[in-house]
Amino acid sequence: MKIYTKTGDNGTTSLIGGERTEKYDLRIEAYGAVDELMAFVALLADSLADDERTEQYTTELKLIESRLMSVSALLAIGEGGEDKVAAIAPEHIEALEKSIDSYQAELKPITKFTIPGGHRIVSLCHVCRTVCRRAERAALLARAEFPGDMSATIYLNRLSDYFYVLGRLLTERLKVEETVWIP
DSSP, X not given: OOSOOSTTTTSEEEOBTSOEEXXXXXXXXXXXXXXXXXXXXXXXXHHHHTOTTTGGGHHHHHHHHXXXXXXXXXXXXXXXXXXXXXXXXXXXXXXXXXXHHHHHHTSOOOSXXXXXXXXXXXXHHHHHHHHHHHHHHHHHHHHHHSOOOOHHHHHHHHHHHHHHHHXXXXXXXXXXXXXXXXX
16 A cells, blocks of 8 residues: 555545545644644653663553544544544543542642753653643634544643643652742
8 A cells, every 4th residue: 555645635635434624624733733742752652761760651651642543533533434433431531630640649749830851851741741732722623613522632631731740750750850930
């Protein structure tokens, strides 16, 4: 099978279900942002795997990558594709919440915003967080025009919190000084 089809040369693409739409469609923008997030999550997982202090988090990130493929598919549903993709299961959202709660329990509470940085892995967590927030905004915008299952946007909302807490946890694991914003 060839990787190129030439069917998109005119600026259109197919959604799940067969509907063709412009490549600037809000749904395409949304799942494109999720695709970008998946690439950054893969980079984060690869970076964590290189360090024995952090390699334990790679399995969880690989599961997240798989869930993000489902999020993309949910955002790519067009006419006729409504029953072709399962919603994000509540237990997948709950798994993120359990990780967030578990990681946060290990951290000292803060009352100020944190500033990203101190280590490339910590910074990469924040890149994932911010790209995730952008993907969430794009997904919400797409859902405003093309109503559909909301489990994808709920998952993205929880996932950005996950990346924030993971960044804080890794700051501690890597013995990096956490910088808080003092206006």
